[in-house]
Amino acid sequence: MxxxxxxxxxxxxxxxxxxxxxxxxxxxxxxxxxxxxxxxxxxxxxxxxxxxxxxxxxxxxxxxxxxxxxxxxxxxxxxxxxxxxxxxxxxxxxxxxxxxxxxxxxxxxxxxxxxxxxxxxxxxxxxxxxxxxxxxxxxxxxxxxxxxxxxxxxxxxxGPLFYNKRLFKESGLDPQRPPRSYAELFTMADTMARRSGGKVATLGGIPSIEDFGRYGVPLMNADATAFTYNEAKGVELVARYQELYRSGGLDPQALTNTPDKVGQRFLEQKVAMNPGSAHDLANFRKNAPSLYRNLGITDAPNNNGKPNxxxxxxxxxxxxxxxxxxxxxxxxxxxxxxxxxxxxxxxxxxxxxxxxxxxxxxxxxxxxxxxxxxxxxxMLKGAVNYTPVVMSDEMKTILRNEIAKALQGEKSPRQALDDAVERSNKLLKRG
Structure with missing residues (x-):
């Protein structure tokens, strides 16, 4: 279904x-x-x-x-x-x-x-x-x-967020206290990258529109006629991911990783956190028993107390x-x-x-x-659907591609988001 x-x-x-x-x-x-x-x-x-x-x-x-x-x-x-x-x-x-x-x-x-x-x-x-x-x-x-x-x-x-307690512990982080906010997430990701010598990333993929919502970025205007995620807080989020990409807190394959590939990196214990489902647990138990024994379950970090x-x-x-x-x-x-x-x-x-x-x-x-x-x-208590109902697959692809350019240094976070918003708003007006 x-x-x-x-x-x-x-x-x-x-x-x-x-x-x-x-x-x-x-x-x-x-x-x-x-x-x-x-x-x-x-x-x-x-x-x-x-x-x-x-x-x-x-x-x-x-x-x-x-x-x-x-x-x-x-x-x-x-x-x-x-x-x-x-x-x-x-x-x-x-x-x-x-x-x-x-x-x-x-x-x-x-x-x-x-x-x-x-x-x-x-x-x-x-x-x-x-x-x-x-x-x-x-x-x-x-x-x-x-x-x-x-x-x-x-x-x-x-969906819950899975995390690897062993990797947290080896980095000197408390395995019983996964990050609740994005500030905590970025701090922990920096720590893990530094203490693992760049061998372990905390995250495997670049931010989606849901991450912007959880970060507290206003995604659209009130009547859903224009995207607004290029405002200051959105730029701040992309800039922080840019830093993670450079420091190793973000997987080096993040720009091309599909959800399946991120899941495989998590199974290989090269990435410390990844969303999943009950079906993944059976896979971990069979194919990665050491991961299964050290698996933590939490909700994705957010800055407003409202999961997706x-x-x-x-x-x-x-x-x-x-x-x-x-x-x-x-x-x-x-x-x-x-x-x-x-x-x-x-x-x-x-x-x-x-x-x-x-x-x-x-x-x-x-x-x-x-x-x-x-x-x-x-997690459903107080949860919201962050993805705007008017956001098409094409608009999501535009955002992803522009963020990738920012992470690679081809554009500034501000320019990347301005360009993504401009192109998506044009598509929105065309209907």
Whole structure:
């Protein structure tokens, strides 16, 4: 199943064409398409690459919903992970966007901006459920410049940061006290590079937009029409990474390292810290037992006390012919019981209030999965989705390439970020 990922923004002109003709694929109308009143009619429900592994689970949920709402028929659609954004674009253009659709905030944004998704905060029939979800998850589906939440919060995810306690100890650092802030991270990285004679780097990759967010850099203006990460604090972050690259605190292969390559460097114990998941623990146990015995788990350093999280939601088509049924179904799938049941089947976390206080997410059961699950669940309190919903893969590549030029000394940190912002803002204006 996919984690939320960036998608190519749907062209504004394409979406505008759908506004005059868009309707839910269920057809018909219950009370003028009102979200109030009894749930009736046929609705379509689209997920993102879930049928292969969870067919029985979702078919069971649909049966349960229909037992409670016998006047509603649900047609379940599931799309593969590849080209999911393109599929949404095609549905939007054809006026066949499903009544209830699985989206991450970046996928929801262009649809909501074009008026195709229901603003839950402005629809009383949906807004009454707001208190059932955590504040972080509701905010995670609230889109900048659009003044509202556009999807019922569904599952959340975050990842722990692994660190090598042995490498910390050999550098004279306390293995029980990993860095919490970026200042601590940079100090420890300098120490480790110096005391290892440049043989061990603390970090394996250059900073991403998430690092800018955790560092406390304002990423965009309030209405998400322009990037702002080239302000003084952003320049400061890149300058500090530039120093790390020169001193050996950053892996010498960092400019070309992919996430997989960074993971391999961590497994080889050439890098002291790296994000990961429960699946990595099994790999470490088998292929790097000495690393596994000395593995620490923490959250990524940040300067504002708010870890990063990934968000999934269920949006309701604003032009559905059966809004009451669509709202009822989206809420049913994302209610506390059903979210917890789903999260027990796969390594995700429920977004419903009180769920993460359950012992399943608070007490380590001694398994690798439990160890990571408890550590990750703890991080979700106060977490935010740092990656701007309007930031495309092309924009992320631009940022990465400009940072690489700064680390190599081809540009100053200021010039690199100014150039990245200028190019990305031009792409943003083109839509």
């Amino acid at each position: 996919p984690l939320p990922r960036r998608a190519t923004l749907l062209p504004a002109i394409l979406l505008a064409l759908t506004l005059t003709a868009a309707c839910g694929s269920g057809g018909g109308d219950d009370g003028g398409g009102s979200a109030e009143g009894r749930a009736t009619g046929g609705i379509s429900f689209q997920t993102w690459n879930l049928r292969a592994n969870f067919k029985e689970f979702f078919e069971g949920l649909i049966r349960d919903f229909r037992q409670r709402n016998p006047e509603v028929k649900v047609k379940w659609l599931d799309q593969p992970a590849d080209n999911y954004a393109d599929k949404l674009s095609a549905d939007a253009a054809a006026g066949t966007l499903p009544d209830v659709v699985n989206v991450s905030p970046d996928l929801a944004y262009p649809l909501a901006k074009a008026g195709l998704l229901m603003n839950l905060d402005q629809e009383p029939a949906a807004a009454r459920f707001k208190g059932e979800y955590t504040a972080e998850s509701w905010q995670g589906n609230t889109l900048p410049g659009l003044r509202g939440c556009y999807a019922f919060p569904w599952y959340l995810n975050t 999280m990934y968000v999934m939601g269920l949006a309701v088509n604003a032009h559905s012919g059966h809004k009451a049924a669509a709202v009822a179904f989206a809420h049913f799938i994302t209610d506390r019981g059903n979210q917890e049941a789903f999260a027990h089947r796969v390594a995700v976390f429920p977004s419903t209030k009180g769920s993460l206080e359950d012992p399943y997410w608070t007490k380590d059961d001694g398994t690798d999965e439990g160890r990571v699950r408890v550590a990750s669940a703890r």
